[in-house]
Amino acid sequence: xxxxxxxxxxxxxxxxxxxxxxxxACATQLSRPGNIVSVAxxxxxxxxxxxxxxxxxLVETLEGDGPFTVFAPTDAAFDALPAxxxxxxxxxxxxxxxxxxxxxxxxxxxYPARALALTRGPLTTAQGGTVFVDGTIGVRVDNAKVIVxxxxxxxxxxxxxxxxxxx
Numbered sequence: 001x002x003x004x005x006x007x008x009x010x011x012x013x014x015x016x017x018x019x020x021x022x023x024x025a026c027a028t029q030l031s032r033p034g035n036i037v038s039v040a041x042x043x044x045x046x047x048x049x050x051x052x053x054x055x056x057x058l059v060e061t062l063e064g065d066g067p068f069t070v071f072a073p074t075d076a077a078f079d080a081l082p083a084x085x086x087x088x089x090x091x092x093x094x095x096x097x098x099x100x101x102x103x104x105x106x107x108x109x110x111y112p113a114r115a116l117a118l119t120r121g122p123l124t125t126a127q128g129g130t131v132f133v134d135g136t137i138g139v140r141v142d143n144a145k146v147i148v149x150x151x152x153x154x155x156x157x158x159x160x161x162x163x164x165x166x167x
Contacts, residue, residue: 036062036070039153045160048078048086055090056098066155067110069123071131071141073164081164103127104167112157113139113149129167141165 033039037059040046049072053059062068078086089098106126116135123131131141139146141161148160 033152033154035064035155036066036068036153036158038063039151039158040070040072043151045074045076045148046072046158048075049073052078052086052090052098052102056095056102058099058102062106062155064155066153067108068126068153068156069107069109069111070156070158071105071107071144071146071161071165072151072158073105073144074147074160074162077144077161077163100127100167101164104129104131104165107131110156113146113159116146125167127167131165 104125104127107123116139119135134140144161144163146159151158
C-alpha cells in the first residue's frame with residue numbers, strides 16, 4: 001500500500017508541477033505589456049493623445065516594431081493648451097500639422113529613464129526635429145517635465161509629460 005500511495009503522491013506532485021509550469025508560462029505571456037497604442041489606450045491619462053494619434057492616422061505606425069520612446073502628454077497637458085486648440089488640430093484639414101506635432105513627441109529607439117538620467121543633450125524625433133533632454137534634476141524634455149517615467153510597452157517605452165511639445 002505504501003508503494004501505491006507513493007506513486008499517487010508522485011503522480012499528483014508531477015501533475016501539480018506541470019500545472020504550475022503551465023500557469024507560470026501563461027502568466028508571463030499575460031503580464032507582457034501591449035504595444036505603445038494599446039498601453040496608452042488602457043491608461044485614462046492618455047485619452048486625448050490616443051484620440052489625436054487616431055485622427056492623425058499614426059496608430060499603425062505606433063503599433064509597429066519600434067522601438068519607440070514616446071514623450072506622452074497627459075490629458076491635463078492637452079487641457080492646458082489654449083481653448084479650441086485640440087479641436088482645431090483634430091480637423092481633417094489640419095492633419096499634417098497634427099502629425100508633425102505628434103511625431104515630435106516620438107523618438108526612434110529605446111530610452112528608459114535610467115538612460116536619460118544625469119545626461120543632457122539632443123534627441124532626434126520621428127518628425128525630424130530635435131528635443132533637448134535634461135536629466136540632471138529629474139527628466140525634462142524641452143519645456144516639459146516627465147511626471148511618470150517608464151510606462152512599459154512591447155515596442156518601446158512611454159514617459160508621461162506635463163506639457164504638449166511644439167516643434
